[in-house]
Amino acid sequence: MPEGDTIFRAARTLNEALAGRTVTRFESVFAQLTRFDGASPLLGRTIERVDARGKHLLIWFSGDLVLRTHMRMHGSWHIYRPGERWQRPRHEMRIVIETPPYVAVAFAVPVAEFVEAAAVDREGPVAELGPDPLSDTFDAAAALARLQARGDVEIADALLDQRAIAGIGNVFKSEVLFAARVSPFTLVRALGADTLARIVAIAERQMRANVGDAGAAVLGGRRTTNRLDPSARLWVYGRRGLPCRRCGTPIQRAKQGPDMRSTYWCERCQPRPA
Numbered sequence: 375m376p377e378g379d380t381i382f383r384a385a386r387t388l389n390e391a392l393a394g395r396t397v398t399r400f401e402s403v404f405a406q407l408t409r410f411d412g413a414s415p416l417l418g419r420t421i422e423r424v425d426a427r428g429k430h431l432l433i434w435f436s437g438d439l440v441l442r443t444h445m446r447m448h449g450s451w452h453i454y455r456p457g458e459r460w461q462r463p464r465h466e467m468r469i470v471i472e473t474p475p476y477v478a479v480a481f482a483v484p485v486a487e488f489v490e491a492a493a494v495d496r497e498g499p500v501a502e503l504g505p506d507p508l509s510d511t512f513d514a515a516a517a518l519a520r521l522q523a524r525g526d527v528e529i530a531d532a533l534l535d536q537r538a539i540a541g542i543g544n545v546f547k548s549e550v551l552f553a554a555r556v557s558p559f560t561l562v563r564a565l566g567a568d569t570l571a572r573i574v575a576i577a578e579r580q581m582r583a584n585v586g587d588a589g590a591a592v593l594g595g596r597r598t599t600n601r602l603d604p605s606a607r608l609w610v611y612g613r614r615g616l617p618c619r620r621c622g623t624p625i626q627r628a629k630q631g632p633d634m635r636s637t638y639w640c641e642r643c644q645p646r647p648a
């Protein structure tokens with residue numbers, strides 16, 4: 375599933391291509407979008423900007439209108455020149471927004487809705503998001519407080535709660551906790567404020583490292599180890615049974631939490647709470 379860094383980079387690419395341009399064509403397989411387009415057409419509106427909030431991608435149009443999309447597991451936005459061959463099959467197309475020089479296509483995006491611009495921060499899933507480490511106004515203390523409010527939750531699950539801290543998915547969850555040497559199964563209330571603050575700081579550092587330069591994009595994947603070798607990009611995620619890069623102990627994997635999400639960890643570097 376795309377995490378905050380992926381959505382951030384997608385929004386940046388879309389923004390560079392589309393900001394300031396006028397919509398010349400709008401198409402969607404979603405009835406609620408085409409109904410809206412019929413009543414208040416997209417055609418002729420200017421795309422003001424594209425940005426990301428956590429895992430939500432927002433396209434801001436003139437006339438105080440926002441298109442919110444969420445990628446879930448397999449969704450993605452692509453940018454093409456008109457007439458260029460698409461890299462995903464046509465039946466996966468969900469939304470097309472054309473401006474004279476570019477065509478933006480959303481594939482397999484399961485969540486899409488038009489929202490009044492003023493409502494984005496007032497109600498709904500974006501308004502409920504916790505602080506976003508990739509935001510210029512990231513408030514680490516607020517993220518810490520929101521984690522602390524989830525004392526009875528295991529830290530790995532608390533990190534996935536988008537209302538506590540936005541943008542972290544399954545990969546960063548495991549990588550951040552390994553770097554912090556904290557067991558994913560520790561209850562939040564068993565962690566001191568210093569440790570939680572360290573976890574938040576590591577999350578911010580790892581996520582920013584994956585949007586800050588061309589490295590991640592060139593390698594075609596996320597990395598947390600600072601190594602350029604693609605096979606050494608991550609500490610624990612996806613490495614079940616392979617030796618820990620610190621101590622050599624085989625990495626473990628378990629399904630965790632109400633959503634049974636995969637967690638990877640090193641039992642020696644991240645011992646379970648007593």
Ligand SMILES: [Zn+2]
Pocket residue numbers: 618619620621622623640641642643644
């Ligand atoms: Zn280890």
